Amino acid sequence: MSALDTNTPDAPLIDVQGVSRRFDLNRSMGDILKGRYPTVDAVSDVSLSLRRGEAVGIVGESGCGKSTLGRILVKLIPPSGGHVVFDGEPIAGMDRKRELAFRRRAQLVFQNPFDALNAHFTIRRSLYEPLHNAKIPVEEHEERVAEAIRMVHLPTAEHILDSYPHQLSGGQLQRIVLARALVLRPEFIVADEPVSMLDVSVRAGILNVFRQIQRDMGLAAVFISHDLALVRYVCERTITMYLGTVVEDGPTSDVIANPLHPYTRALVAAVPVPNVDQSHDPLPIKGGIPDARNPPSGCRFRDRCPLAEARCASERPVLREVRAAHKVACHFVD
Amino acid sequence: MPQAPDTALAIGRPRTNVFKSVSRSLGAVFSVARRDPYAAVGLVIYAGFALIAIFADQLIHNDPLEILFTPDYDLARNLPPSQDFWLGTTYSGRDIYSQLIMGTRSALIVGLTAALCVVAIGTVIGLISGYFRGWVDTLLMRIADIALGVPFLPFVIVLAAFLQPSQWNVVIGIALLLWPNSARVIRAQVMSLRERAFVEAARVTGAGPWRILFIHVAPNVLALSFLYASVAVGWAILTEASISFLGFGPSDTVSWGYMLQDAYASQALGRGQYYWFVPPGLCIIAIVVAGFFISRGYEEILFPKLKA
Numbered sequence: 287m288s289a290l291d292t293n294t295p296d297a298p299l300i301d302v303q304g305v306s307r308r309f310d311l312n313r314s315m316g317d318i319l320k321g322r323y324p325t326v327d328a329v330s331d332v333s334l335s336l337r338r339g340e341a342v343g344i345v346g347e348s349g350c351g352k353s354t355l356g357r358i359l360v361k362l363i364p365p366s367g368g369h370v371v372f373d374g375e376p377i378a379g380m381d382r383k384r385e386l387a388f389r390r391r392a393q394l395v396f397q398n399p400f401d402a403l404n405a406h407f408t409i410r411r412s413l414y415e416p417l418h419n420a421k422i423p424v425e426e427h428e429e430r431v432a433e434a435i436r437m438v439h440l441p442t443a444e445h446i447l448d449s450y451p452h453q454l455s456g457g458q459l460q461r462i463v464l465a466r467a468l469v470l471r472p473e474f475i476v477a478d479e480p481v482s483m484l485d486v487s488v489r490a491g492i493l494n495v496f497r498q499i500q501r502d503m504g505l506a507a508v509f510i511s512h513d514l515a516l517v518r519y520v521c522e523r524t525i526t527m528y529l530g531t532v533v534e535d536g537p538t539s540d541v542i543a544n545p546l547h548p549y550t551r552a553l554v555a556a557v558p559v560p561n562v563d564q565s566h567d568p569l570p571i572k573g574g575i576p577d578a579r580n581p582p583s584g585c586r587f588r589d590r591c592p593l594a595e596a597r598c599a600s601e602r603p604v605l606r607e608v609r610a611a612h613k614v615a616c617h618f619v620d
Numbered sequence: 621m622p623q624a625p626d627t628a629l630a631i632g633r634p635r636t637n638v639f640k641s642v643s644r645s646l647g648a649v650f651s652v653a654r655r656d657p658y659a660a661v662g663l664v665i666y667a668g669f670a671l672i673a674i675f676a677d678q679l680i681h682n683d684p685l686e687i688l689f690t691p692d693y694d695l696a697r698n699l700p701p702s703q704d705f706w707l708g709t710t711y712s713g714r715d716i717y718s719q720l721i722m723g724t725r726s727a728l729i730v731g732l733t734a735a736l737c738v739v740a741i742g743t744v745i746g747l748i749s750g751y752f753r754g755w756v757d758t759l760l761m762r763i764a765d766i767a768l769g770v771p772f773l774p775f776v777i778v779l780a781a782f783l784q785p786s787q788w789n790v791v792i793g794i795a796l797l798l799w800p801n802s803a804r805v806i807r808a809q810v811m812s813l814r815e816r817a818f819v820e821a822a823r824v825t826g827a828g829p830w831r832i833l834f835i836h837v838a839p840n841v842l843a844l845s846f847l848y849a850s851v852a853v854g855w856a857i858l859t860e861a862s863i864s865f866l867g868f869g870p871s872d873t874v875s876w877g878y879m880l881q882d883a884y885a886s887q888a889l890g891r892g893q894y895y896w897f898v899p900p901g902l903c904i905i906a907i908v909v910a911g912f913f914i915s916r917g918y919e920e921i922l923f924p925k926l927k928a
Contacts, residue, residue, distance in 0.1 A: 360824055389826035402817040406839035410632065416825035428633065447632070463821075470825065 304368035343517030399459035457488035536612030659917025711886035734856030737795035746806025764800035
């Protein structure tokens with residue numbers, strides 16, 4: 287299908303086409319009596335593509351499906367609909383050899399560094415483990431680990447390598463989690479809220495390391511966060527998600543200076559800005575995130591949207607390009 | 621990439637140390653003993669019995685099954701405790717003290733091998749069941765239900781009837797019937813571990829399911845396995861004593877249950893030979909209780925919230 291356009295330099299490295307993910311929920315007694323199988327659509331018909339070396343931020347409230355989408359991209363969760371194409375090859379239905387080749391190129395950085403490392407492994411063991419799993423030739427191992435440690439600026443590495451995770455701080459652990467992804471020299475990396483569990487004082491260090499590595503290595507990166515300010519710092523492009531759908535996708539500077547979707551406008555207005563002169567018209571949104579099991583018909587944002595009209599209930603807005611490289615899914619933007 | 625001078629960063633390869641996690645879990649036992657006095661007592665009792673079992677050959681005065689005679693060629697029958705026979709002799713003229721010492725060895729052999737089997741089977745099945753879920757889990761857990769439903773003593777007695785009477789029947793019986801308890805608990809633990817980020821990390825770097833299961837997940841449930849092992853030791857020793865007392869045990873191996881059966885059949889109580897049946901009874905109680913003491917203290921570090 288898209289195997290043909292791999293030769294063109296601008297071909298996307300990762301291309302997501304109409305991906306959905308539905309999860310089964312536990313059936314309550316009422317569900318069983320009524321013969322219902324409750325499900326939730328964590329991700330619903332999402333399409334996006336990433337070029338090599340491009341850093342894209344995905345923002346949205348918790349529960350909007352951004353982490354699920356991130357896991358679909360690195361083949362940890364299979365999508366229940368649509369497909370993901372990585373460098374011209376669909377990531378579904380790979381044999382073991384191709385899967386390993388994919389694993390070497392696409393990696394994930396985790397949210398909680400205290401949980402992401404095996405408590406029974408020394409740090410050294412954790413850093414060598416991916417090389418073993420991905421079947422990297424043994425003679426390259428030591429060099430790759432040393433290189434990854436250098437890249438994440440891990441001070442006193444000799445001392446840390448023999449430690450166990452519980453002996454280290456969150457900042458150190460997150461650098462190790464990052465290094466573990468880097469030993470495979472990936473081309474694509476998904477960072478799932480990589481600093482949200484860290485103290486504010488060490489966040490900047492991790493973010494700087496991440497940004498520097500992303501640029502130096504020319505990594506395609508998906509940076510998942512609920513914090514627009516972090517995304518703005520790291521990514522040149524920003525995607526806003528709401529209840530499993532992409533509502534806006536555009537250059538970060540445009541999205542923040544001139545948000546088009548009412549939800550993004552509310553998000554941008556919610557970012558505390560030290561500059562009093564800079565003001566957006568605060569667009570009030572009502573209520574909380576609705577029950578994901580029964581999302582509103584049509585536009586999923588309509589029950590909180592100040593602009594909603596009858597049309598929003600019947601017709602789901604499609605993501606369309608309204609400015610240069612800036613897409614939005616709303617009936618009222620043009 | 622910034623070419624920082626390679627300041628002799630001593631990376632070194634990770635040593636694959638199989639014993640590392642085992643010894644870490646075992647080390648926890650000793651650290652518990654320092655904090656929990658019950659666990660310390662249990663550990664001391666175990667150590668004492670272990671020493672007796674190891675040096676049994678040096679400690680005994682006579683072959684425990686040898687029929688003894690007095691210097692004037694009478695059968696040394698029903699002698700009270702004395703300089704020569706510390707705990708007296710049995711109706712058929714055997715040295716009770718030597719039987720007690722040798723019984724320690726067979727008790728520990730049965731207890732430890734049975735516990736090892738229970739924990740090995742229970743851990744592997746719990747790991748597989750909890751990780752793969754689906755029909756594998758359903759199948760294994762239904763087998764576990766069946767095993768739990770089989771009455772224990774009759775099963776071991778039937779086993780003894782089919783095979784030669786031997787202390788290994790007890791080990792086989794315990795292994796076949798007691799694994800579901802540990803398998804269920806380990807399965808539950810694995811089900812929560814498999815959702816943890818470090819398991820996802822192994823998957824995303826390309827680890828296969830068996831590597832994830834035995835290299836990444838298993839060390840995290842070993843502590844729980846040891847807890848079940850310490851309970852299983854006591855169970856195995858009790859069962860062995862019951863089987864021997866009922867007369868289905870081997871006649872060529874001395875065990876505490878065998879001594880009790882011998883004393884009972886020879887009407888030791890009627891003759892007031894308390895020195896015959898009280899010591900083996902106390903030994904059984906001591907070693908079973910020691911196992912529970914250790915597991916009690918161990919449980920406290922595994923599940924600190926259970927503390928009342």
